[in-house]
Amino acid sequence: MKRLFILATVAVSIIIVAVACAQKTTTPQQELTKHDEEINEIIKGMSLEEKVEMLHSKTIMSSEGIPRLGIQEIRYADGPFGIREEIGDMFMPKGWKLDSATYFPTGSALAATWSTELAYKYGTGMAHEAIRRGKDMILGPAMNIQRIPVGGRTYEYFSEDPLLAGALAVGYVKGVQDQGRAVCLKHYAVNNQENDRGTVNAIVDERTLREIYLKPFKAAVIEGGAWGVMTAYNKVNGFWCSENAYLNNEILRGEWGFNGMTVSDWGGTHSTMGAALGGLNVQMTGDTYLGPALIDSINIGKIPESVVDDKVREILRVRYTVKAIPEEDANIVMASQPEEQRIAYEVASKSVVLLKNENNILPFDLNKVKNIAVIGQNAVLSTAAGGMGAGIKTLYEITPLKGLQNRIGDAATINYARGYKNYVRSWGPPVPNPNNAETIDEAADPEFIAEAVKLAKEADIVLYFAGTNKSIETEGSDRENIDLPVGQDEIAQALAEANPNLVTVIISGGPCDLRKVNDLSKAMVQGWWNGLEGGNALADILLGNIAPSGKLPFTFPLKLEDSPAFALGTYPQKKEVVKENDVFVSQYRKNDIKTDSVDKEEIDFSAFFRRPVNGPDAPYSEGLFVGYRWFDSKDLPVLYPFGYGLSYVDFNYSELKTNKESYQANDVIELRFTIQNTGSMQADEVPQVYVHRINPSVEWPDKELKAFSRVTLQPGEEKTVSLEIPVDDLRYWDEESSSWQNDLCNLEFLVGTSSKDIHLKETVSLK
Numbered sequence: 001m002k003r004l005f006i007l008a009t010v011a012v013s014i015i016i017v018a019v020a021c022a023q024k025t026t027t028p029q030q031e032l033t034k035h036d037e038e039i040n041e042i043i044k045g046m047s048l049e050e051k052v053e054m055l056h057s058k059t060i061m062s063s064e065g066i067p068r069l070g071i072q073e074i075r076y077a078d079g080p081f082g083i084r085e086e087i088g089d090m091f092m093p094k095g096w097k098l099d100s101a102t103y104f105p106t107g108s109a110l111a112a113t114w115s116t117e118l119a120y121k122y123g124t125g126m127a128h129e130a131i132r133r134g135k136d137m138i139l140g141p142a143m144n145i146q147r148i149p150v151g152g153r154t155y156e157y158f159s160e161d162p163l164l165a166g167a168l169a170v171g172y173v174k175g176v177q178d179q180g181r182a183v184c185l186k187h188y189a190v191n192n193q194e195n196d197r198g199t200v201n202a203i204v205d206e207r208t209l210r211e212i213y214l215k216p217f218k219a220a221v222i223e224g225g226a227w228g229v230m231t232a233y234n235k236v237n238g239f240w241c242s243e244n245a246y247l248n249n250e251i252l253r254g255e256w257g258f259n260g261m262t263v264s265d266w267g268g269t270h271s272t273m274g275a276a277l278g279g280l281n282v283q284m285t286g287d288t289y290l291g292p293a294l295i296d297s298i299n300i301g302k303i304p305e306s307v308v309d310d311k312v313r314e315i316l317r318v319r320y321t322v323k324a325i326p327e328e329d330a331n332i333v334m335a336s337q338p339e340e341q342r343i344a345y346e347v348a349s350k351s352v353v354l355l356k357n358e359n360n361i362l363p364f365d366l367n368k369v370k371n372i373a374v375i376g377q378n379a380v381l382s383t384a385a386g387g388m389g390a391g392i393k394t395l396y397e398i399t400p401l402k403g404l405q406n407r408i409g410d411a412a413t414i415n416y417a418r419g420y421k422n423y424v425r426s427w428g429p430p431v432p433n434p435n436n437a438e439t440i441d442e443a444a445d446p447e448f449i450a451e452a453v454k455l456a457k458e459a460d461i462v463l464y465f466a467g468t469n470k471s472i473e474t475e476g477s478d479r480e481n482i483d484l485p486v487g488q489d490e491i492a493q494a495l496a497e498a499n500p501n502l503v504t505v506i507i508s509g510g511p512c513d514l515r516k517v518n519d520l521s522k523a524m525v526q527g528w529w530n531g532l533e534g535g536n537a538l539a540d541i542l543l544g545n546i547a548p549s550g551k552l553p554f555t556f557p558l559k560l561e562d563s564p565a566f567a568l569g570t571y572p573q574k575k576e577v578v579k580e581n582d583v584f585v586s587q588y589r590k591n592d593i594k595t596d597s598v599d600k601e602e603i604d605f606s607a608f609f610r611r612p613v614n615g616p617d618a619p620y621s622e623g624l625f626v627g628y629r630w631f632d633s634k635d636l637p638v639l640y641p642f643g644y645g646l647s648y649v650d651f652n653y654s655e656l657k658t659n660k661e662s663y664q665a666n667d668v669i670e671l672r673f674t675i676q677n678t679g680s681m682q683a684d685e686v687p688q689v690y691v692h693r694i695n696p697s698v699e700w701p702d703k704e705l706k707a708f709s710r711v712t713l714q715p716g717e718e719k720t721v722s723l724e725i726p727v728d729d730l731r732y733w734d735e736e737s738s739s740w741q742n743d744l745c746n747l748e749f750l751v752g753t754s755s756k757d758i759h760l761k762e763t764v765s766l767k
């Protein structure tokens with residue numbers, strides 16, 4: 001009996017080990033194919049019409065399922081920082097009562113936490129609200145590289161660095177998908193400007209494409225296991241993203257093993273043949289291309305029906321994996337709940353970046369500071385709505401002023417003045433508002449200045465809230481420059497003259513030209529668009545309830561002209577560039593199309609090819625040298641470097657060691673070093689590891705981020721940080737062999753607190 005028991009135990013253990021191994025070898029993408037047999041049976045029983053019905057929009061935010069079989073449609077929700085309110089045709093809000101969401105900190109704010117754990121939590125929060133709303137697929141994360149400082153969607157995106165953007169996207173994706181909802185990575189790919197986004201043709205060399213622009217997407221698909229991908233509006237190297245067979249079929253599905261579904265950006269589908277053969281599953285929105293025209297093209301033998309079957313299979317995989325929520329179970333409680341609001345607070349509290357702190361003016365001490373002047377409309381204006389698709393109908397929003405009032409209570413007097421007029425872009429006839437400016441560069445109003453100066457003179461400290469808003473930074477257009485708008489520099493000057501204790505907080509999603517305010521202010525803080533709890537988090541930092549720990553996810557250049565695309569004159573592009581023909585049209589010319597049964601000359605090809613509007617070419621001439629890769633390689637001074645952010649404590653870095661002196665392909669480099677908090681309060685630090693190649697055989701940027709971590713340290717505490725860098729992550733894309741290759745050279749690992757503040761160095765070799 002005992003023997004039997006032992007045998008049984010051994011057998012059970014073996015089974016457990018076998019199951020564990022089997023689980024280990026299943027990649028997140030393979031998980032998606034679990035129901036393929038059943039799905040294939042369903043497809044066999046579907047008519048062509050029924051299948052094609054699934055390949056285009058049903059409503060502005062859904063695409064069809066199989067009603068005959070009770071298989072629900074797929075319901076999409078913008079994304080990326082809060083589940084968008086219910087909208088109908090023309091994106092008009094339906095005015096529901098329970099669809100107020102948690103407004104989470106926007107992309108650049110989340111990125112400033114440099115925390116994959118927080119990105120994961122953020123994803124869980126988004127997914128829980130999607131579930132309450134009955135939504136299946138979140139249109140996010142938005143994760144393109146911030147190539148130009150003026151980019152309209154810089155605030156939506158994560159970083160100028162692909163490793164950081166990818167790591168955050170992986171966290172977000174896992175957070176969402178572990179709760180059983182799908183993500184839709186956007187915008188695949190090379191969607192780095194908003195001007196002409198619907199027509200621009202990004203011309204980017206293969207190495208740069210792979211190492212910079214595709215890298216975050218690759219991580220989110222392979223490591224994150226993303227189930228959905230949104231194709232971008234623009235073209236890449238001549239082909240619309242929604243029909244870019246190279247990006248969608250060869251790379252995404254072929255190389256990365258993506259088993260999910262692609263969705264075009266709204267209005268970003270351009271042709272039937274292109275979309276059908278170029279890897280698009282769902283046309284959003286409308287059915288012009290993947291609707292009746294697709295049925296025609298199959299009936300006359302231009303496209304094999306198996307192409308449609310593949311698309312349906314990929315959609316059904318997602319439908320089977322993301323459990324449909326019955327109508328009666330959705331929208332029965334308010335979308336935003338305290339659990340998500342707490343996540344929003346936590347992210348906000350770790351995203352705020354302290355840029356400057358002369359004489360430790362921050363945190364300010366309420367025993368000494370009894371009169372606080374809060375100046376600037378950005379202290380009171382909401383940042384949740386606006387910016388188009390990414391606007392949030394938030395349940396509530398703690399503005400900076402409200403946050404200060406909440407945390408300070410009666411301990412000091414807080415007086416507020418508007419400081420400057422607010423610039424609001426008007427789509428219709430302007431509504432007169434004495435608080436609003438007519439143009440973005442309107443000079444400061446003397447009356448507003450006088451009001452602010454009066455308060456500043458009486459105050460012990462002046463908190464000046466400058467920055468942009470969602471009229472200025474928005475989807476659909478880029479900023480013309482990064483200047484502070486509406487005379488904000490002028491107000492800063494007047495405030496500094498009135499009171500030397502000037503602290504400037506920038507409320508913006510992207511970088512601004514801060515040279516002037518920086519000189520005038522004792523302290524500078526980057527406060528972001530930080531979600532519905534942003535004001536509370538900011539107040540906690542200004543008051544020293546917590547130490548600031550955000551780090552810049554992109555460079556603040558001294559001036560815009562220093563940044564690569566501006567310096568090289570490739571952005572902005574000249575509008576008049578119009579080409580005779582479109583390279584896409586020639587991709588699927590008549591001879592590529594199998595039409596044995598039809599006389600090719602008799603076919604009206606205009607039904608299959610819409611001749612697209614030709615936009616400008618955007619040559620990515622800087623190549624790999626994006627963001628800090630450019631500034632550091634050219635040795636250009638910047639105002640605040642990538643990765644930068646101060647704390648209220650100091651950290652001591654020591655004892656960098658690697659596990660070996662020399663490495664080979666397939667090795668993993670292990671780095672260890674020690675950090676000590678030498679201050680008197682708990683604080684987080686974000687150590688960053690960069691690599692510099694010493695004797696390379698190909699061109700490299702001066703340094704590249706290769707690993708990072710976020711560490712919490714008590715006063716005086718010391719911790720050893722271990723980070724791993726697979727040698728594979730150091731490879732370059734060799735255009736000649738179309739493959740990843742090792743550059744066998746000496747590598748200097750640099751451990752620091754920004755791309756420019758390096759504390760430790762260690763050299764190893766790659767053989």
Ligand code: BGC
Binds near residue numbers: 186
């Ligand atoms: C945006 C997408 C968004 C979609 C749906 C588009 O204009 O580019 O990011 O998800 O609209 O709102």
